[in-house]
Amino acid sequence: MMLDLVVSKNTIPAMTDDSINRVRALENLILEKPQTDIATTHSLHSGVYTRTIMIPAGVVLTGALIKIPTTLIVLGDTTVYIGDQARSLVGYNVLAASANRKQAFVAHTDTYITMIFKTDAKTVEEAEEQFTDEFARLSSRYPDALNNFIITGEQ
Numbered sequence: 001m002m003l004d005l006v007v008s009k010n011t012i013p014a015m016t017d018d019s020i021n022r023v024r025a026l027e028n029l030i031l032e033k034p035q036t037d038i039a040t041t042h043s044l045h046s047g048v049y050t051r052t053i054m055i056p057a058g059v060v061l062t063g064a065l066i067k068i069p070t071t072l073i074v075l076g077d078t079t080v081y082i083g084d085q086a087r088s089l090v091g092y093n094v095l096a097a098s099a100n101r102k103q104a105f106v107a108h109t110d111t112y113i114t115m116i117f118k119t120d121a122k123t124v125e126e127a128e129e130q131f132t133d134e135f136a137r138l139s140s141r142y143p144d145a146l147n148n149f150i151i152t153g154e155q
Helices: 017-030 124-131
Strands: 040-045 048-055 060-062 070-082 085-097 104-107 111-118 147-151
Touching (some): 017 070, 017 104, 040 124, 048 124, 111 124, 124 147
Parallel strands (some): 040 147
Antiparallel strands (some): 048 111, 060 104, 070 085, 070 111
């Protein structure tokens, strides 16, 4: 039996340099405003890194430039900038997200975002450095960061 490949709307494609630069411009504007603390829950288990954040309602957040493909799970009501368009995500969404993307989110309700990828990392820092070259700018790296860790050591 052969399975057909199904192309789904539940994807986030790679972004063009122009689209990434638009998110960077928004990011620069956001950084001029007071920042909201965002807690991060990290899990390293069985060769999989999982990173979850909650964006409070009313917050605009830009993410790091992601350099690898990941699975992204979004729960809430948010508008996300994907490529050259804004897309509404409501409820529970599982998205196959390509490498070379930098998202911007506007949370209309408290919105949970979980990123998942296969890794050989042994530490959260190694995993962060696998998915982005902008790791030093991640909120989880700030001195007063709110981090929760689940590291089982199981492979």
